[in-house]
Amino acid sequence: MNKSQSDADIKRLTTAVTDIAIISYSALSEINAIGKLILLWLETQEAYRDPTTIFRALDNIVYTAQNTIETVGHEAEAVGVDDYIDQDTKRRQRAAEEYRNAIMSEKQNKE
DSSP, X not given: OOHHHHHHHHHHHXXXXXXXXXXXXXXXXXXXXXXXXXXXXXXXXXXXXXXXXXXXXXXXXXXXXXXXXHHHHHHHHHTTOOTTXXXXXXXXXXXXXHHHHHHHHHHHHHO
């Protein structure tokens, strides 16, 4: 491996780590904010009369977390790091992605 190739690899890794940090920070901030809102909402009587808001918030947390897992995984795979994800997890991720795509397609068909 020559110096220019090594420098290019370092740049790719640095870029991937930076992207992963930005993606993670953004997603975790969103999940944190939603969690705080749920806790505040649970302090009201309305939360118990209509739990739909809580269901939607939890669904959003799950979606954000899954999307972040996939995005970080793609960034890691782009620089050759995908050994940290076992095959069972990969199958679950694919199934979740297929489910989300089916739900999105179903919503679009209703509109």
